[in-house]
Amino acid sequence: MKSSLSTSIFKKRQWTRRLQNIRLISQATEDHLHDHYSHSKPILTFEDAGLRPPLAKAIYTAFPNVKTPTEIQSSLISNVLEGKDVILQDETGSGKSFGLILALLNKPRMVFTDDLSADRASDRPAITSLVLVPHRDLAFQMLHWIDSITQASDVNPPSLASIAQVLVREGRRHISEGLPLIRNEPPHILIATPASVVEILEKDPNAFHLRELSTVVLDEVDYMIETLPLNHKPNKGHSHKMNQLRIHPGPARILLDQIYGDQSKLSAESRESLVDAPYHRPQLILSSATIRRQLKHYFFSEKQLLNRNVAKLRRSVMRLHGRDELVTDELAIRSMISHHVLVASEGGIVNLPSAVISEAKQLPPAVEFDEANSRPMDTTSSPPFDSNAASRSIEFSMTPSPLNQDLLEAVAAVFALDVPSVALLVIPPSASVHRAVYDLREMGVDALGMDLLVQDRGRSYLLQADKAHKANPKLLVCTSSSIRGVDFPSLTHVFILGYEALIAKDNWTLTLDTYIHLCGRVGRFKKPGKVITVVDNKAVPWIEKVLHTLDITPVQLNTFGLL
Numbered sequence: 001m002k003s004s005l006s007t008s009i010f011k012k013r014q015w016t017r018r019l020q021n022i023r024l025i026s027q028a029t030e031d032h033l034h035d036h037y038s039h040s041k042p043i044l045t046f047e048d049a050g051l052r053p054p055l056a057k058a059i060y061t062a063f064p065n066v067k068t069p070t071e072i073q074s075s076l077i078s079n080v081l082e083g084k085d086v087i088l089q090d091e092t093g094s095g096k097s098f099g100l101i102l103a104l105l106n107k108p109r110m111v112f113t114d115d116l117s118a119d120r121a122s123d124r125p126a127i128t129s130l131v132l133v134p135h136r137d138l139a140f141q142m143l144h145w146i147d148s149i150t151q152a153s154d155v156n157p158p159s160l161a162s163i164a165q166v167l168v169r170e171g172r173r174h175i176s177e178g179l180p181l182i183r184n185e186p187p188h189i190l191i192a193t194p195a196s197v198v199e200i201l202e203k204d205p206n207a208f209h210l211r212e213l214s215t216v217v218l219d220e221v222d223y224m225i226e227t228l229p230l231n232h233k234p235n236k237g238h239s240h241k242m243n244q245l246r247i248h249p250g251p252a253r254i255l256l257d258q259i260y261g262d263q264s265k266l267s268a269e270s271r272e273s274l275v276d277a278p279y280h281r282p283q284l285i286l287s288s289a290t291i292r293r294q295l296k297h298y299f300f301s302e303k304q305l306l307n308r309n310v311a312k313l314r315r316s317v318m319r320l321h322g323r324d325e326l327v328t329d330e331l332a333i334r335s336m337i338s339h340h341v342l343v344a345s346e347g348g349i350v351n352l353p354s355a356v357i358s359e360a361k362q363l364p365p366a367v368e369f370d371e372a373n374s375r376p377m378d379t380t381s382s383p384p385f386d387s388n389a390a391s392r393s394i395e396f397s398m399t400p401s402p403l404n405q406d407l408l409e410a411v412a413a414v415f416a417l418d419v420p421s422v423a424l425l426v427i428p429p430s431a432s433v434h435r436a437v438y439d440l441r442e443m444g445v446d447a448l449g450m451d452l453l454v455q456d457r458g459r460s461y462l463l464q465a466d467k468a469h470k471a472n473p474k475l476l477v478c479t480s481s482s483i484r485g486v487d488f489p490s491l492t493h494v495f496i497l498g499y500e501a502l503i504a505k506d507n508w509t510l511t512l513d514t515y516i517h518l519c520g521r522v523g524r525f526k527k528p529g530k531v532i533t534v535v536d537n538k539a540v541p542w543i544e545k546v547l548h549t550l551d552i553t554p555v556q557l558n559t560f561g562l563l
């Protein structure tokens, strides 16, 4: 790679040395790649989109269902490999995160040296891409995808740790436990929650160098960067929330400020003086199904982190506000998902009065655990051992449950009659997953707290099993804060427990987005699914307003004579 350096690259090195006392070696590969896929050939395969053939081959082997990239994945991959900033917005389950990971795997590895005259022995691989995600389960899901692709690579696959590592808060374990590995063997891709990166860098600013990053991805960006609606009529509540955001900007904002500096503070002159500098600011990629105007305002105007050269990739987008264009009306949330609301009380369970009668959607057949997928993952940390389970059970057996038992019983009844393989139950963020699992097990439901590091609590469902057999149905319990972006291909049902599971930070738009994302765990990649919200009588007007605002018609659930 070194021998192919062009004169311009050499100049860049000189600049680099002067400005940063480090030498960027792998830029040559990026320039070569740019030539490779700036051709006008129609993009039909991952190779056409710019992926190296060995990587594409490993993808086909690891994911037999993945044969060609979707149109948006093709342009995503080309734009990422061209080094462009990207805003990616497409509906839930359309393959955004998956496409992103493929593009990042293909990026050339950043290699630096602190001594320009030294030979290659002093080359130091650096973290090329930092992928920020809102919670640990999404981080481990991405790691799992990368692990599967790595294992499917030809002879002598590289170690997973050299390709990707995860930095997250790990229950009772401290996040710094993973640091020595990151320091000694920096991964090509670091997947992390913003809070864990901020915490680590506060403790040790040299843990890794943000300035050496080539790419920064914020997946589920709107969840990590809270914004308030624009043109909001000023009132006390709104001003209070604005102040709160100023005082507590949140770890993602803090981290972006650290990585990019506050570009809006640069004067035009100081910008001019930077024009010739070879230091590239890291390419910035934002992705979500729900990117609202106020978030774009934050990146374009308030922080000036993006400008008009950004590649805006949009496809199926819900109308989130008046001026937003609906790019297509074939949204999975309306065409592939049926929405049900059950009102549960001591007197029984009834459908929402406004629900219409409709043909049940044909659900895919049940699947069993994917044995091939049960190989332990080589992660930087092992799953937390839950030694408190027994004592918790004793405690729960002696205390009344704070959870509404009528709602839980409705979930248990529908689960028993309608779920073929695996379903998800989303409980309010303030509720205890352990307690919900305990209560449901007392009702005879095979409920488990979702944890993507544990085989039967989520990991088995990360890849689609090939065989279609009826398995012992499982109900995975989680809160809305740990479900964004999670992908279980065999999932058919999402249960939402009470309207409290939807309310997000007392922010109506966030609440609507929460419903969109919870629903989006099914109806993925053209597979049908059901979303069943179970509420008490008081919450009926409220859930009707949510569905009405999203232009969703609730459908009666009456296939099994329960109601």
Ligand SMILES: Nc1ncnc2c1ncn2[C@@H]1O[C@H](COP(=O)(O)OP(=O)(O)OP(=O)(O)O)[C@@H](O)[C@H]1O
Pocket: 063, 065, 066, 067, 068, 069, 070, 073, 090, 091, 092, 093, 094, 095, 096, 097, 098, 099, 288, 289, 484, 485, 486, 487, 489, 520, 521, 524, 525
């Ligand atoms: N080109 C493809 N062909 C077939 N399946 C694909 C393709 N790309 C992705 N998938 C599958 O689609 C599923 C959804 O992918 P992914 O989680 O990336 O969607 P997403 O758009 O990021 O969803 P969300 O908005 O909920 O985060 C995954 O199971 C993935 O394996």
